[in-house]
Amino acid sequence: MKLVGKLIKWHRNKQKITQEQLAEGICSMTQLSKIENGQVQVNEELLVEIANRLNIPEEKLVAPIDQEHYQMAEQLITAIHEYDIPTAQELEAKLVNKRHDLLHYDLDFLCLLARFGYMLLMKRLSEADQLYETIMNYDEIFEETAPYSFHKFIGDYLINKCLFFDAKSHLHKAERLLPDQEDPELYVLIAVANSHLENVLTSNQYARRALRIFQEKLYYSRIIECEIILASNYTFVNEYQQAKEQLERIESLIDHKFEKHSKVKINFHLSLINAMQNNYGEAIQLLKENLETDVNETELMHSRYLLAHTYYITDRFDEALELIETGRTLAQAHQLNYYLIKFKSLKLVIEKKSEDLVDFLNKSALPFFKVTGQAFDLRYYYQLLGYTLYNMKKYKRAAEVLMVADEQRRRFLEYNIDKK
Template identity: 35%
Template sequence: MTLVGKTIKWYRTGKGLTQEQLAEGICSVTYISKLENGLVEFNEDILRKLSQRLDIKQSLILSRKNPSLEEDLKGWLEHIHIFHIPEMKKFYNKLTSSITDDLHVDHHTLYYLGLFGHYLLMDQLNEAEKIFKYITNRSMVFKACAPYSFYKFVGIYYRRKGLYNHAIEHLETAEEILGDEEDPELHLVMAQVYNRFNDILISNKHAQKAFKLFQDKLYYVRMIDCQVVLGVNYCLVGDYYSAENYFVKLKEVDGEHLLDKTRANIHHHIGYIRFHMQRYDEAQKYFKKALDFNISESDFLNARYLLSYIHVLKKDHYLAKKHINHGLMIAKNINHQRYIVKFKVLKMQLEKRDGELLDYLQHKVLPFFENSGEEVELKHYYYLYGQLLYQNKRYKKAAEYFMLARDHYMV
């Protein structure tokens, strides 16, 4: 199915034109309706006139499709979906040297979906954000092109940005589109999102399903990534002893089966466990080790955040400020609102700007985490807000927030 009709509809609605207004003097309204729904043969003369009226670049809907290029684009997408980075890079290098400005819309759309997925896997979040804005603005066309890729990649993007409610909405739609087929990468990312909701049973179900599928393919690297999620879930139920044993064993896995990113993740979570056991010196050592790996720091902002938190607890203002500013700079650079608010709160606490912090929690932080779906984080900030209210002798209001935070919470 070609995307010419959907492209015309997108441009028409973007200009606020009715089908009648677009058709006037060119063709019948019936033809426009059938064209937009892919129910009519194309008339090049009509398409040319429509493109002129809508200011569409003519090559987008009139150029010839290249079967060889289409095959390469689909191959690229396939390797992105299965997390096969070496082959993905080969296709990327081949395609970027052959892509031109006069692509047919079918190829143009596949290319940008592939580019979006490619940037996500390569941790190039700033580039991914630019593509995200482009494809979501034209979601009508991109959903028609490859709905599964669209919903899966957008879901992964939202997870990376800490917008978990949006992430799971898109990932569950992808799962529905997939039907009876199985994609272990989809199960893995859903497991990662559900543990942010503290839905441990659902997270474990997806992680175990992904593990079995990766095991069938002998894909050891991703099997270990599934085990990392299961280890995190031990932390979330407060079983630090089991979690620590789990991650220490993973740390000893043969190096060829671990990416640097996975090793960093394991060290980070051992640090996370030691942090919650209040063994801060040990935690600090593991967080520093995690950040020493060849990784994108944007994926390890939590290690930087917890390092900052430890220095705040130790009243080491110099190092606390250094790590907070570094983390805030990274978060702002990739527009990661979750960590922008977390680092800003920590900075205000360090600088004892209680009045400003009270206002920031009320108007920015609490609404953000109420919308993100992260119950554990939300309880932490309810408790902090309650403390500040109590210090300001607003006891009744403080009690309300202490009640909201009464369950166990973590940083």
């Protein structure tokens, strides 16, 4: 029962009760300090008195732990780490049928963490959002419950929120917790985070480490995931033809009926390449195909935004604005600030509201991308700000901003060329 002391301390601090106030008439302050730090065993009678004073259900501190229930939660977490969806679904269904009211804290927190990981695995992000708030409220407790799973799952969640810099921090903490073991799914997540941060070399290294393990296990769908990451990274170093050839090769190997998520990712990256090569018709066709695919809406946000942007480039403004409004509604529903910023910026561009756009870029977009670390977006929005200022005849300020954008581009190119 390793969490008892920490939870007592958490509730005491939350209620702004001193150790002296909690201990009065129950035990000495010294003993309470040892209880909170997990240094002594505590009898049930003492725990009941503490629970009553803190106004928490005594069962949370003293209830016996159902070992079958506990092992099932641990097995679910293992299945999530191994990306074993059938086993995870079977275990989650069994756990749902168990009573979860007034579980001992040790079991309760393990079950909550397992459920959070499961929602991420199944891309049920609205449910993951609700659990995330609880987990971060008790973050130090969840970290004590299962440190590796905590940091890996939080990193996965932040990737889904396009908060790649923070995601990478948690994922590397997870990596340091398993120095003598390999987890290819962790490597995939680190590769994805670094890809979006345009750390192409690092992304490729982790994707290849994961790929080697998946190839040894003949884990087909995960091999495809690694191949997509490696192919997409070519676009960041302007090797479009190589990226396109690899993506088309991967597409020819997959079963579109069962690999819908892979197909969506491939279509997106192919459409991005086509858009960057001014093949707008092909890009639009691929993106529209994606939006008709039966996958989670959050997986389609990249495609929805790129299609809106491509409509803007090709002067199809009404269609672009329609997509923007739908996209903003979905981004709001799924708490995706990344896309709220991108859709609003594009809307201001189309509506030619230059003053509003400059204000929004300075106060919202650029600060956001500085914090999240997305180099591509940071360069793009610096350029957008520079060109907007230039069109407003604010030439000096425009030149300063465009120099910053060029410096961002130069640093990225130097980093990736030097590391080849």
